[in-house]
Amino acid sequence: MNRPDFPTSSARRRIVVVSTTILSLITVDLVIRHYDDELTAFYMNRYERKQQVLNRLSDKPEIILMGSSRVKYGLVPEEFQRVTGRRAFNLGIPASKVIEWQLYAEQCFAEYRPALVVLGINASAIRADYLPMPAATDLFHWEDFATYCKTDGWSDQVAKQYLTREIGSFWAFYHRRYGLKMLLQEQMGFLLPKHAQHAMERRAMVAEPCPNDGYEHPWLKGRQLRNLGIKLEEDGEWVWSAAPPPFSPDAPAITHFERFLAWFNQRGIRVIVAYLPNSPLAEERWRSVEPQMITAIEASCRKHGIDFLPHNPKEIPATNYDYLQELHVGLPLARQISRRIAGHIVSLGLLPTDDESRLAKRTNSGVNVP
Numbered sequence: 001m002n003r004p005d006f007p008t009s010s011a012r013r014r015i016v017v018v019s020t021t022i023l024s025l026i027t028v029d030l031v032i033r034h035y036d037d038e039l040t041a042f043y044m045n046r047y048e049r050k051q052q053v054l055n056r057l058s059d060k061p062e063i064i065l066m067g068s069s070r071v072k073y074g075l076v077p078e079e080f081q082r083v084t085g086r087r088a089f090n091l092g093i094p095a096s097k098v099i100e101w102q103l104y105a106e107q108c109f110a111e112y113r114p115a116l117v118v119l120g121i122n123a124s125a126i127r128a129d130y131l132p133m134p135a136a137t138d139l140f141h142w143e144d145f146a147t148y149c150k151t152d153g154w155s156d157q158v159a160k161q162y163l164t165r166e167i168g169s170f171w172a173f174y175h176r177r178y179g180l181k182m183l184l185q186e187q188m189g190f191l192l193p194k195h196a197q198h199a200m201e202r203r204a205m206v207a208e209p210c211p212n213d214g215y216e217h218p219w220l221k222g223r224q225l226r227n228l229g230i231k232l233e234e235d236g237e238w239v240w241s242a243a244p245p246p247f248s249p250d251a252p253a254i255t256h257f258e259r260f261l262a263w264f265n266q267r268g269i270r271v272i273v274a275y276l277p278n279s280p281l282a283e284e285r286w287r288s289v290e291p292q293m294i295t296a297i298e299a300s301c302r303k304h305g306i307d308f309l310p311h312n313p314k315e316i317p318a319t320n321y322d323y324l325q326e327l328h329v330g331l332p333l334a335r336q337i338s339r340r341i342a343g344h345i346v347s348l349g350l351l352p353t354d355d356e357s358r359l360a361k362r363t364n365s366g367v368n369v370p
Contacts (some may be wrong), residue, residue: 004139005072005268006164009140022210025173028173029172029173030172032172032173032176032180033172036176037174038084038183039176039179039180039183040176040179041179041203041207042178042179042182042183042202042203042206043178043206044206045138047093047104047107047138047139049210050090050091050214050354051104051108051187052210053210053211053212053214054089054091054108054112057089057212059087060112060114060245061077061087061088061114061213062087062088062114062115062116062351062352063077063080063084063086063088063089063114063115063117063118063174063345063351064084064088064089064108064114064116064118065077065080065088065089065090065092065093065117065118065120066091066092066101066105066115066117066118066119066122067096068092068093068094068095068096068097068120068121068122068124068125068126069092069095069096069119069327069328070092070122070308070327070328070329071091071214071217071276071333072090072093072094072217072330072360073094073217073324073328073329074120074213074276074329074333074334074337074338075090075092075120075215075276075334075337075341076090076211076334076335076338077089077090077214077215078213078215079338079339079342080118080338080341080342080345081353082339082342083339083342083343083345083346084345084351085350086351087213088213089110089214090120090213090214090215090216091162091214092117092120092214095134096134096135097124097125097127097130097134097253097263098125098126098130098135098253098256098257098260099133099256100132100135100138100139101119101260102256102259102263103135103139103140103144103259104139105117105260105264106263107139109267109269109317111179111276113267113269114269114312115270116269116270116271116272116350117264117270117271117272118271118272118274118345118349119271119272119273119274119276120274120276120325121273121275121297122277122294122318123247123280123286123289123294123297124245124248124327125253126245126253126254126257126296127245127246127247127249127296128245128247128248128251128253129246130153130244130251130252130253131157131158132148132158133157133158133161135148136159136161136162136165137161137162137165142163144257145158145159145162146152152252153250175259182199182202182203183199185198185199186199186200207223212304217273217331218324219324219330219331220331224324227320227321227322227323227324227330228279228281228320228321228324228325229320229322229323229324230321232320239281239326240325240358241282241285241326242278242285242286242326244285244290246289247289247292247293247296249296254300257297257300258300258303258304261273261300261303261304261306262304264306265305265306270350270351271306271307272306272308272309272341272344272345272348272350273301273306273307273308274305274308274311275294275297275308275310275311276311276315276337277311277329278290278326278327279318279320279322279323279325279327280318280319281320281326282326282327291343294310298310307344307348307350309341309344315340316333316336316340318333
């Protein structure tokens with residue numbers, strides 16, 4: 001009579017180790033999910049944060065200021081309202097570029113159409129090596145990822161970012177690893193006071209409500225008051241240096257920029273594209289490539305019949321002392337730039353008349369207008 005095969009002692013040990021590991025991972029995952037609200041206190045989704053404020057405004061702004069962190073710091077809604085008499089909202093998102101802007105616009109303007117979008121742009125927005133990593137992290141759905149691969153080709157980096165987010169949501173430990181790190185640092189202040197301070201500052205920053213006009217310049221809150229000129233005096237060569245962006249007239253970013261402009265035209269949304277300058281320090285470093293990129297941006301705007309407003313240093317002279325960092329303007333300069341753009345909007349007649357404005361508000365509020 002044949003005896004049944006039983007696992008050897010070494011095989012049993014492996015089974016126990018594997019089973020224990022799986023059980024431990026499941027337990028850790030469930031514990032982290034239980035404390036998810038506590039861990040999310042350290043995460044900031046800038047896209048959702050601004051869109052939620054915009055959505056809950058009963059009196060929707062007629063002017064939307066859109067772009068990257070250059071817009072976040074550089075375009076002041078208060079100045080646009082002062083010059084035009086129309087409310088404005090800053091929808092600038094750090095690290096974003098053309099693909100992120102279009103996906104975000106599709107979300108924000110699905111049921112609401114602004115009277116005018118001011119698209120703040122810089123040469124870096126059409127850099128030849130641009131990959132939509134923020135879009136893959138925060139905005140892509142499967143259809144968006146598939147479309148990107150079809151139009152721009154496969155990118156291991158973009159795919160990794162997108163799949164990491166998708167898989168991470170099923171694996172709480174991986175998905176909330178940053179929050180877990182911050183929470184542990186916060187709890188270990190007696191051993192790591194500097195790390196604990198950083199964690200507490202992060203929690204406070206995330207908890208801070210987004211203003212009703214979307215504008216959040218750190219100088220408004222007394223943070224980062226040292227300007228670039230002072231940093232150069234005190235830190236010298238240790239100041240962060242922004243490398244010139246690579247340029248190609250056939251860059252996919254230029255194609256996406258033109259598609260975005262066409263998207264506005266198809267939806268009947270008026271747009272003005274305004275060039276936002278670098279600091280003199282970065283301008284000097286970028287002088288071999290930036291003029292070509294400005295020419296490409298202007299040509300794309302002209303092709304789609306959209307007004308382009310280049311920066312004019314003679315109208316608004318600036319030094320490194322007027323900048324927060326190499327690529328981000330300080331508050332006084334941001335106000336000057338905003339007033340200049342707003343003045344051009346008025347002189348070009350880009351905003352609707354009062355009757356058109358009232359009609360748009362009634363339409364956006366869901367009222368049927370004959």
